[in-house]
Amino acid sequence: MQRRATVVGSGPHGLVAAVTLARAGYAVRVLEAADAPGGGARSAELTLPGFRHDVASAVHPATLASPWFRAFGIADRVEWIVPEASFGHPLDDAPAAIAWRSLERTADGLGADGPRWRRLFEPVRDHLADVVEVTSDTLLRVPRHPLALARFGARAAGLGTPSANALLRTEAGRALWAGVAAHAPSRMPSLAGAGAGALLAAHAHAPHGWPLPRGGAQAITDALLADLAAHGGSVECGVRVDDLAALDVGDPRRGDLLFLAGSPRLIETLPDVPPRYLRAVRRFRYGPGVAKVDAALDGPIPWRDEALAAVPTVHVGGSAHEIRTAESQVLSGRMPSRPYVLLTQPSVVDDTRAPAGAAVLWAYVHVPAGSDLDPTEAVLDQLERFAPGVRDRMLAIRSTSAARLAVQNPAAIGGDGLGGALTVRNLLRRPVVSGTPWRTPVRGVYLASSATPPGPSVNGMAGWHAARTAIGDAGGGRPGLSDLFPGGDAPEA
Numbered sequence: 001m002q003r004r005a006t007v008v009g010s011g012p013h014g015l016v017a018a019v020t021l022a023r024a025g026y027a028v029r030v031l032e033a034a035d036a037p038g039g040g041a042r043s044a045e046l047t048l049p050g051f052r053h054d055v056a057s058a059v060h061p062a063t064l065a066s067p068w069f070r071a072f073g074i075a076d077r078v079e080w081i082v083p084e085a086s087f088g089h090p091l092d093d094a095p096a097a098i099a100w101r102s103l104e105r106t107a108d109g110l111g112a113d114g115p116r117w118r119r120l121f122e123p124v125r126d127h128l129a130d131v132v133e134v135t136s137d138t139l140l141r142v143p144r145h146p147l148a149l150a151r152f153g154a155r156a157a158g159l160g161t162p163s164a165n166a167l168l169r170t171e172a173g174r175a176l177w178a179g180v181a182a183h184a185p186s187r188m189p190s191l192a193g194a195g196a197g198a199l200l201a202a203h204a205h206a207p208h209g210w211p212l213p214r215g216g217a218q219a220i221t222d223a224l225l226a227d228l229a230a231h232g233g234s235v236e237c238g239v240r241v242d243d244l245a246a247l248d249v250g251d252p253r254r255g256d257l258l259f260l261a262g263s264p265r266l267i268e269t270l271p272d273v274p275p276r277y278l279r280a281v282r283r284f285r286y287g288p289g290v291a292k293v294d295a296a297l298d299g300p301i302p303w304r305d306e307a308l309a310a311v312p313t314v315h316v317g318g319s320a321h322e323i324r325t326a327e328s329q330v331l332s333g334r335m336p337s338r339p340y341v342l343l344t345q346p347s348v349v350d351d352t353r354a355p356a357g358a359a360v361l362w363a364y365v366h367v368p369a370g371s372d373l374d375p376t377e378a379v380l381d382q383l384e385r386f387a388p389g390v391r392d393r394m395l396a397i398r399s400t401s402a403a404r405l406a407v408q409n410p411a412a413i414g415g416d417g418l419g420g421a422l423t424v425r426n427l428l429r430r431p432v433v434s435g436t437p438w439r440t441p442v443r444g445v446y447l448a449s450s451a452t453p454p455g456p457s458v459n460g461m462a463g464w465h466a467a468r469t470a471i472g473d474a475g476g477g478r479p480g481l482s483d484l485f486p487g488g489d490a491p492e493a
Contacts, residue, residue, distance in 0.1 A: 002027045003474075004250040005257040008241045009411065009449065011039025012057075014261030015224040016068055016463030017448040018233050023484045024471050026257070028233035031247075033240035033410065037225060039261075040409075040417065041458055043216030047296040047396040050355045054217045056292075056417060057458050058344045058362050059210045059313050061086075061203035063220060065132045066459035071481040071488030077223040079214040081349050086204035088311035089172075089179045090386035092318060096305040097172040099180070099201065101209040113173030120159070120167065123151045124202035135199065136461045138453040139427060140435050152198065160194030171319060178323040179315025180204070182340050184456070185288045185331065185366040186422040188324040193422055210313055215352050220458060240410070244269045252444030257470050259448045261463065262411035264431045267440060267447075274441050277432065284431035284451065287422060288330050288366045289402025289415025291375035295361040296354070297393040301345055304386055312349050316341040316363075316382050330366045335373060339365040341382050358395075369414030372403040411449060419450030430455060438466035439473065446470050 005021040007014045010032035022028045036042060040056025047053065063069050064080065088098045100106045103122060107114030124131055130148035143149045158167055159177070168174045181188060181197030204210055213219035225235065241247060244266060250256025260266050264281050267273055300309060308314055317323040317340035326336035343363040347353040354360045363383075365375050376399045383390045400408075402415025411419065420426050430437055430453050437452050448466035450456040464481075472478035481488060 001254070003255040003257070004029070005259065006031065006247070006249040007259045007261055007448070008266065009039065009261030010037035010235055010237075011261055011411075011449070012041045012220065012224070012458045012460050013448050013450060013463035014039070014259065015221065015228065016460030017259050017261060017467040018463075019072075019224055019228050019231070020464055020467035020484060021257070021471070022228055022231035022233040024467070024476075024479060028228065030228070030233065030235040031239040031241055032235060032237045034408070035237050037235045037237060038218065038221035041217040041221045043218035046294045046398050051296040051358070051360050051396075052216055052353045053294045053360055054344075054346070054362055057217045058346065059212055060217070060220070060458050061200065061206075061208060061210045062457035062459040064208040064211055065128065065203065065206070066461060067133060067136055067481060068460045068464040071485040072227070073485070073488060074220065074223060075489075078219045080211045081214055082209045082211045083310070083312050083349050085311040086210040087180060087313040087315060088308045089175050089315045090303065090305055090308060091171065091175060092385070094171060096303075096308050097176040098307060098311060099176060099204045101205060101207070103205040106205065110173050110176070111170060113168050113170040116168055117173060120155055121198065121201050121205060124155055124198060125205045127151060128202050128206050131199065131202070136454050136459065137465065138435060138437060140433070152195070155198045156191055156195035159198060160189045160191035162189060164189045164194070174320035175318070175323070177201070178320035179317060179340075182315070182317070182323050182327055183342060184418055184422040185327055187331065188327050190423070192424050192427055196422060212312060212346055212350060214350055216346070217458070241266070242269070245271055255474050256444060258445045259466055259470070260445070261448045263413055263449070264447050264451050265413070266410075267442070267445065270442055270445065272442070277441050280429075280432040284429070285421040285423065285426055286369065286413040286416040287418060287420065289369050289371055289405065289412075290364045290417050291367045291371065291373055291402050291415070292364040292400045292405070293361070293376055293379045294398045296395040297359040297361060297390075298395055299357060299393050300348065300359050301361065301383070301387050302389045302393070304388065310348055312344055312346055314343045314345065316343055316386060318385075327366065330368060333368045335367060335371065335378075338382060339375075339378050341365055341379055343383075367402050367415070369416065370403055370406065371415065372401045374399050374401060411451075418456040420455070427455070436469055438462070438469050
């Protein structure tokens with residue numbers, strides 16, 4: 001009899017686990033609470049007809065660099081747009097700072113900080129595949145590429161301490177770094193935040209840059225769903241799982257499996273979970289929430305600095321000092337008057353996202369966990385500062401508070417869309433201290449979400465590690481990527 005696998009949650013990690021298991025011969029069923037699959041990797045007309053917005057993830061450097069997605073052939077299954085400018089940062093009284101895919105062009109635009117920017121990120125960029133391989137797994141293992149890890153660690157250590165101010169000395173250089181380092185809310189500076197920022201900056205200067213799927217993040221989900229269906233798997237939407245004990249997942253003694261691709265806290269609804277494991281899961285810390293604004297505009301954002309008109313990702317927050325202050329206030333439970341705004345304007349490179357001449361805007365701010373704040377005015381105030389007249393271009397606006405996000409997505413505890421606070425402790429204990437944190441002490445039950453290593457981003461690696469661990473536990477040996485995708489472009493992981 002064919003063994004069954006049930007996956008709760010159809011985000012990228014859940015679908016990667018599902019595809020892996022289906023290709024390994026399991027009868028796979030994915031259960032999704034929302035009315036459409038994909039989790040955060042979805043696109044929809046959230047404001048007006050013809051305006052296509054990303055529900056959560058928008059720009060995907062980690063997808064093209066992911067060992068699993070490379071083996072899967074995502075570069076050929078999805079049409080990718082790779083802009084010349086990875087991200088930009090407007091300043092009040094100076095030209096915008098821009099991180100181009102060309103490291104040389106970026107350095108030229110940063111003046112005195114140009115050579116310093118190059119020294120910081122060139123070694124990581126030049127060994128990015130090795131760094132990604134190391135950081136795509138649990139950190140509690142002997143790395144396959146110790147030299148690459150050492151180079152990466154040295155940059156994170158330098159940028160993650162108070163002495164980081166000496167590494168970049170111009171307003172443009174410091175702001176450009178602060179903008180990318182603030183993607184995930186953390187103390188600034190901090191080792192964990194600097195590590196995440198350094199990896200994003202290295203991606204920005206790699207050949208794949210910060211790419212966007214043509215048509216939106218939905219294209220990634222559609223590729224996964226097509227492969228799952230081709231191998232006999234299915235997805236059931238509108239099925240909210242609040243009690244695992246009431247769920248028919250087959251017989252674990254026969255080899256049937258259950259994967260939790262949402263919050264690990266759902267395991268509390270199973271009987272006979274060891275108390276020590278439950279305590280560890282309950283102690284796992286979640287971070288601040290995110291509040292999001294989607295807008296339909298009658299034309300492009302009128303940036304004061306026209307160089308930003310063709311830059312899909314813009315970090316809006318002013319100086320490095322302002323960004324550090326804003327993020328510190330959020331972590332202290334307060335909402336800053338001038339928040340850091342992470343913004344994408346995908347329609348400047350993708351003409352499928354809005355009617356001709358119009359534009360879409362995607363933006364979020366960090367807020368205290370569980371906040372019911374409507375972020376619209378805070379976002380528009382910051383935009384007006386650098387793009388006067390942008391309010392007049394608004395046709396429709398849709399906002400989502402952190403509290404609302406937590407209701408819509410049970411995995412987003414308090415509106416935390418990253419699956420856990422970005423701290424060194426959480427990186428080592430995600431959500432428990434283990435060399436195989438995807439395995440739970442309950443037979444046949446595995447964790448496959450961003451609350452497990454390697455953490456957030458649309459890289460699918462948490463789903464891959466969970467599925468691979470389960471297959472190995474079933475006695476079939478742990479498959480390699482080449483076993484599932486012969487001829488795929490990826491190292492073994």
